[in-house]
């Protein structure tokens with residue numbers, strides 16, 4: 001009897017073993033086409049099988065991480081996360097472990113947990129998904145950012161995009177570990193943020209956009225909604241009020257801000273360098289103080305960007321006086337100032353960041369003053385530049401920027417004398433002269449942003465262009481699957 005029982009059991013086990021089909025062919029974790037490339041990936045035996053039919057326990061996972069994954073259609077995972085301040089990892093770093101039993105993400109801070117979550121999002125996207133469920137290769141990823149600040153700028157002033165479009169942009173860029181969204185909220189063509197103490201800024205200054213089409217503006221409630229949405233995707237909003245030039249919209253809304261006391265007509269062209277606030281009028285500083293006060297109150301992030309670029313009709317001494325005073329106003333409201341590289345001419349307050357876009361000599365001036373530099377050279381990072389002469393939209397005053405040009409450079413090699421320690425990070429601005437829709441935003445942003453995201457995140461000695469292209473090819477397919485209208489770059493042909 002005992003023998004028969006044993007025999008039955010053996011037959012049963014054998015049958016079960018044979019009934020369980022093998023896992024699908026699966027690349028090791030370290031071969032998945034992740035962008036930006038993590039610092040270290042090691043493979044271990046086995047895989048994690050995620051059954052589509054099963055509900056997994058994620059009660060040990062950060063609610064923000066679970067919500068983020070749910071927003072991407074990933075409903076249930078055996079996921080646990082842990083913030084351990086004692087972990088010897090830098091800010092934003094994380095450890096992602098996949099075993100046959102489940103997934104854990106550990107980090108020192110919330111940013112690290114979010115970064116690990118976006119890596120997991122990509123691991124899921126690129127692991128085999130079959131009728132029997134998803135199969136993730138087991139292994140460990142240890143990862144950390146090269147630069148603390150990895151930014152994307154959207155110009156909503158020249159062309160206005162509403163809350164839903166801005167949220168869609170946030171969703172598209174978050175997987176690539178972009179952690180700052182710079183909103184260019186005012187320019188000659190439009191003022192896009194409600195200021196309660198100066199209501200005409202939005203209602204009159206926000207009426208139009210480039211080409212004279214109807215504009216719009218964010219109410220403060222809508223702006224707060226964007227800020228909160230960005231935060232839920234690991235992103236800090238940096239609002240910009242461009243001054244003292246690029247101010248025709250404000251000058252059309254309030255006559256008293258003009259040098260001659262006459263309100264300007266709305267401007268719907270694309271020239272630059274013709275408008276200025278009056279640096280010698282008291283009302284100008286009252287205006288700036290009110291705007292910064294209201295903006296600071298709804299901006300939890302540390303920075304307010306004061307613009308400061310292309311103030312061609314502001315006399316030099318006036319420019320210096322104005323930029324100094326505005327930095328102080330920003331500090332008075334508890335924030336740090338950021339400005340385009342020209343602001344270095346005025347001298348910089350402690351903590352002011354100079355954003356290098358066109359003048360290396362000004363970036364060097366900022367560095368010599370002991371201030372940090374944000375790297376966004378127009379020739380490499382401006383997403384409004386065309387890929388080549390056939391690009392259907394975009395400008396080319398700085399360069400044509402194909403994926404190779406966006407990838408093959410090192411921020412520390414850009415300016416002699418500006419080292420790793422001087423660099424806050426990098427930013428990719430998308431100016432709005434030629435964009436009208438989310439399709440246009442996608443076309444100019446993707447896939448180039450992936451190259452720039454890797455420049456900002458991955459250590460230079462880990463970056464390899466041909467390996468990047470291997471990964472980009474798979475990412476391009478994923479972008480298309482998500483309905484993101486990425487440009488068919490020639491570098492993948």
Ligand code: ACM
Pocket residue numbers: 309310340357
């Ligand atoms: C700029 O492109 N004018 C900063």
